[in-house]
Amino acid sequence: MKGIVFTEFLEMVEEGFGYEMVDKILLESDLPSKGIYSAVGTYSHHEMVTLVVSLHKNTEVPISELLEAFGEYLFNSLIKAYGHIFHDVNDAFGMLSTIESYIHVQVRKLYPDAELPTFSIEKPNDKQLIMYYTSERSMGDLAVGLINGCLKHFNEEADLIKENLNESGSEVKFVITKK
Template sequence: MKGIVFTEFLELVETKFGLEMVDTILNESELPSNGVYTAVGTYSFAEMVSLLTNLSKETGLVIDDLLLVYGEHFFTIVEKSYPSFLTQYTDPIEMLSSIENHIHVEVRKIYPDAELPTFTIEEKTSDSLVMIYKSSRAMHAFGRGLMNKTFEFFNTKATILVEKLKENGTEVKFSIATYE
């Protein structure tokens, strides 16, 4: 998993819960990296699981809720650092439907060894989208957070229904509909 995911996660934890919480979860987690991350480095996903598990334990918040907030936070990083990912689109449905064939292609140019989820489009209209998320990491709530902020960015209201196709969250169906 790319280091930027770790550095931004710890930044969010510090902002929301304080520097003491960052120290607590770093000390309680099993981290081969010793909690020292660089944005361009690559680290084990098990480290993120350990950090999330300990943050959940300390805050009483479930991991999916933490990932949702983190996804929303991470959108601001995309907006600031990679605005071209957003400005080339005029519509959130068009942007979300291009994740697999355009956005992930561009991400791989920046981070060639990034391990990204896959998104398969099942159905698309001008105001709706059904897509299947697949990832062994089961971070669909992070994706949902990114989607929430995508609609906000485009000043569009939407409902996003999430259906776990596999109980462990490694395969999820997103059914999205925009409205006035």
Template sequence: MKGMIFTNFIELVEDKFGFKMADDIIESSNLPSGGAYTSVGTYDHTELLELVKHLSEATGIPAEDLVKVFAEHLFGTFVKGYPQFFDAVDNCFDFLNSIEDTVHVEVKKLYPDAELPTFEPNIESDSKMTLVYTSKRPFSAVAYGLIKGSASYYKEDITIDLEDLSTPDFTRVNFTLTKH
């Protein structure tokens, strides 16, 4: 998994819980990289799962909630780093519709070793869209946070329901989005 995901996560931990907490979870996690992440590096995604697990234990906040908040924070970094993808469309459904065929395609050109999930979007009406997430990694909570970030970016009130199609590991999930 790309280093920018890890540096972003550590930054958020430092911001919200302090430098000591960031050091503590790095120390207590089993990290082949040693926890010295750079944005251009590539690291095993299980290191992120380890860090989240230890942060969850230390804070008492469920891991899934931590990952959703992290993804919303990551979304802010995407907005700053890749404004062209957000300017290309003017609403959340069209943006989410463009991830598979445009956004992640460009990401793959920039980072050929990126391991991206696949999305099958389907805009059913002005107020309803489904998005099926499939990955080798159990990061549907990341997708949830990024979808939430997209809705607030376009200032839309969207309810997100999710159904695990791969029970029990959340590697294939159907998101149903309802716009109010």
């Protein structure tokens, strides 16, 4: 997992819970990286799981809620960092439809070692988008936050239903219906 994901996570924790909490979760988690992340480095995604579990234990906020909130935060950070690669997308469905065919393809060009999920997309009608997520990292809750971040970015309101298609959460279906 790329360092930018970790640096943004720690920044969100600092903004939401203060620097002491960042210090606490880093000290409590026995991390191979020792909590020193460079934006372009690559680290095990298990470190992210460890940090989120530690934050959950210290704040009593459910893990799914923490990951969703982080997804929204991360979406804005990614747009700031990589906004220049987007062109011709004017709405949320436009952007969500191109994650697999364009956005993550560009990410892969920048970072050949990026660990990215796979999405397949169906668009039954103008109001609805169905996304099938596959990733051995099982980060469907993070995807919920990223999708919500995308909807907010375009000032759009939609209902988002998440359905795990297997026990491990490596396959997830999202149904997004515009209001």
